[in-house]
Amino acid sequence: MAQKDVLVFMESRAGQIKRSSVEALSEGRRVATALGGSLVALVAGEGARTLASQLEAQGPDRILAAEHEALSLYQSEPYAALLAQTATQTGSGVILLSATAMGKDLGPRAAAKLDAGLAADCTHLDIDNGAVRARRPVFSGKAIATVRFSGSPVFITLRPNVFPVQESPGKNPPIEAAEFTFDASLLRVKTTRLEASEGAELDVSEASVVVSGGRAMKGPENFRLIRELAQALGGAMGASRAAVDAGWIDHQYQVGQTGKVVSPNLYIACGISGAIQHLAGMSSSKVIVAINKDADAPIFKLADYGIVGDLYEILPRLTEEVRKLKGNS
Amino acid sequence: MKIAVCIKQVPDTETKVRIAADGRSLDETGVTFVVSPYDEYAVEEALKAKEKHGGEVVAFSVGDERVASSLRTVLAMGADRAVHLKDPAFEGSDALGLSRILAGALKAEGFDLILFGKQAVGTDRGQVGIRVAELLHLPHVSVVTHLQWEGARFTAKREIEGAHEIVEGDLPVVLTAQKGLNEPRYASLKGILAAKKKEIRVVSAADLGLDASTVGKTGAKTSWEKLELPAGRTAGKILKDMDAPAAAAELVRLLREEAKVI
Numbered sequence: 001m002a003q004k005d006v007l008v009f010m011e012s013r014a015g016q017i018k019r020s021s022v023e024a025l026s027e028g029r030r031v032a033t034a035l036g037g038s039l040v041a042l043v044a045g046e047g048a049r050t051l052a053s054q055l056e057a058q059g060p061d062r063i064l065a066a067e068h069e070a071l072s073l074y075q076s077e078p079y080a081a082l083l084a085q086t087a088t089q090t091g092s093g094v095i096l097l098s099a100t101a102m103g104k105d106l107g108p109r110a111a112a113k114l115d116a117g118l119a120a121d122c123t124h125l126d127i128d129n130g131a132v133r134a135r136r137p138v139f140s141g142k143a144i145a146t147v148r149f150s151g152s153p154v155f156i157t158l159r160p161n162v163f164p165v166q167e168s169p170g171k172n173p174p175i176e177a178a179e180f181t182f183d184a185s186l187l188r189v190k191t192t193r194l195e196a197s198e199g200a201e202l203d204v205s206e207a208s209v210v211v212s213g214g215r216a217m218k219g220p221e222n223f224r225l226i227r228e229l230a231q232a233l234g235g236a237m238g239a240s241r242a243a244v245d246a247g248w249i250d251h252q253y254q255v256g257q258t259g260k261v262v263s264p265n266l267y268i269a270c271g272i273s274g275a276i277q278h279l280a281g282m283s284s285s286k287v288i289v290a291i292n293k294d295a296d297a298p299i300f301k302l303a304d305y306g307i308v309g310d311l312y313e314i315l316p317r318l319t320e321e322v323r324k325l326k327g328n329s
Numbered sequence: 330m331k332i333a334v335c336i337k338q339v340p341d342t343e344t345k346v347r348i349a350a351d352g353r354s355l356d357e358t359g360v361t362f363v364v365s366p367y368d369e370y371a372v373e374e375a376l377k378a379k380e381k382h383g384g385e386v387v388a389f390s391v392g393d394e395r396v397a398s399s400l401r402t403v404l405a406m407g408a409d410r411a412v413h414l415k416d417p418a419f420e421g422s423d424a425l426g427l428s429r430i431l432a433g434a435l436k437a438e439g440f441d442l443i444l445f446g447k448q449a450v451g452t453d454r455g456q457v458g459i460r461v462a463e464l465l466h467l468p469h470v471s472v473v474t475h476l477q478w479e480g481a482r483f484t485a486k487r488e489i490e491g492a493h494e495i496v497e498g499d500l501p502v503v504l505t506a507q508k509g510l511n512e513p514r515y516a517s518l519k520g521i522l523a524a525k526k527k528e529i530r531v532v533s534a535a536d537l538g539l540d541a542s543t544v545g546k547t548g549a550k551t552s553w554e555k556l557e558l559p560a561g562r563t564a565g566k567i568l569k570d571m572d573a574p575a576a577a578a579e580l581v582r583l584l585r586e587e588a589k590v591i
Contacts, residue, residue, distance in 0.1 A: 013490075073494070074494065075496075076459075076468070076469060076470075076471075077468060080463070100489075100490060101472065101487075101488065101489035101490055102489070104455055104471070104472075105459065105471045105472070105487075107456075108424070108455070108456040108459040108460050108463075109459050109460070109462070109463050109469070111425075111456070111460070112425075112428065112459070112460040112463035112464060113463060115425070115550075116425075116550060117423065117424075117425060117549075117550025117551040118424065118454075118456055118551070119551055120453065120454045120455060120456065121453065133554070137453070137559070138451065138452060138453055138556070139340070139344070139346050139355070139450075139451050139453075140342075140450065140453060141559065142344075142345075142346040142558075142559075143346045143348065143355070143556050143557065143558055143559070144556070144557050144558070144559055145353075145553045145555070145556050146553065146554045146555040146556075146557075147551050147552070147553060147554070148551070148552055148553075148554040149550060149551055150549070150550055150551075150552075151550045154550075188468045188498055188499060188502075189468035189469075189470060189496055189497070189498030189499075189502060190496065190497055190498065191494050191495065191496050192495050192496070192497050193494075193495050194489075194492050194493070194494055194495070195486070195492060195493045195494075195495055196491065196492045197491050197492055197493065201491065202491065203490035203491040205490060206490050206491075209590075209591075233591060250509075251474075251508050251509040252488065252509075254508075257342050257450060258342070258366050258367070258450070258508055259508070265590045266584065266588075266590040266591065276342075276343060276345070277342055277343070280342075283559065283562075284559075286590070287584070287588045287590045288562075288565075289580065289584070295567075295569065300565070300567055301562075302562055303565045303567070304562070304565040304566070304588065305565050305566050305567075305568075305580060305583055305584065305588070306565055306566070306567040306568065307567075307568045307571075307576045307577075307580055308567060308568065308569045308570075309568075309571070309573060309576060310573070313573035314573045314576060314577055317573050317574050317576075317577035317578075318577040318580065318581065320577070321577050321578055321580075321581040322581060322591065325581060325585065325591070
């Protein structure tokens, strides 16, 4: 039955398939196998055919590539039309996307075209009696909801950095051209260009290590200490709402309920007391480290490791130790 | 310019979450309800657009009696009137149902600009604004951090990972607001007094000509089967009373050898 088939939208930016999409494809393999269906990967945009050839290790049964003038930069309307058309043509019952900026924009629009339900930013999927159930953090991670679907197809966006990448034997399917009809002249809103953010650093939501600074940073200049440790660890810099609202650092770095939700392998909170607002954004991190002068700070209740002490003394030492370690390995 | 702003009433972000007896919803005892923070940016942008282009700002919200207080807040900030979509048939609506209700109410009036917050805090779905755009056959731009006008033509910046997409277009359009777009104003005393005299029209499914089975619990394509608190974390190793070099070296060792994350 075709409704058992799983379609995964593969996001690419700057000529690269995103790792979070590979995670989604890997989870798609697991879901398709559990449902007894096949796995279809859809790659869109400039150079889609070339990118599609990178997917064989995740074992999709079919690979579709869509190249079209309206797909060169991401734009909601043509991409949503493509995803909905492909879902219909392939008769897929489950459509997976990564919950990135693109996936969060594309998923709802495509789902709306098909009158389908969508569960956003999920962290776990299971199959119960041939139906998919999704677990997702709600109230910014303060609770976990289990979502049940009715109707078919269903759309699910998956939180990046949560689902493991597992290789499965390559089936080497031929790369097929996706059927796609879209009249670009009807496009009413256009993405004209991309503008790299200041510094163009690794984004907190995509990093496997995040080092964040809070109120104790006292000013913008001290974020240098955070940035240096983050760089030594190959990670990204983050901040608490207190630091963002004080104007020390841009909102794009904010982790928490009104910022970004992250789940890196390692999260280091420096001078962050652990307001519920902040905990909501990082409590699903795999390992949490807290560095704070106040031994009673709530962040220590969540931390796997912590140092009670002055971050101005500790951070430079930590950076030095990490550099030493990385230098030797 | 005819401007709509759609808001949702949500539990305050400081809320300590407790699970209700049914095991699949929030225990609302003692919870304070507020306008969802991202919706405040949408309201501010609506008011700014009116100041620039003239016209009218109409606020919309779906929900029970309690929601009227949030609509009143938006009227106090400066919206001209409000539409309260209230019907027992709306209860239990998912993102799909909410978008059907809102699209039904919005299409009757023909707005040039429709604003939403990028997501409601709480359910954190981020779907309704985008779905409304699709149902109304309008383009949308989501997660907007910057908006500039040149007559009726706009340029929006949309936040993505480590960059912004620059999106240009003409009205009508649906936009969803991200923090950073503006600094929402507080309601002035004068605004609060004026809001008391402004109209909040109550609208039902029948008023919209909506088939009640396509919204609410019966129309929902997603529902919460279970709501639970996340697993607690076990107590960690906290290094105290060590000098900075020793603590730093020990932490790096633990992260390397025990946690194996670096």
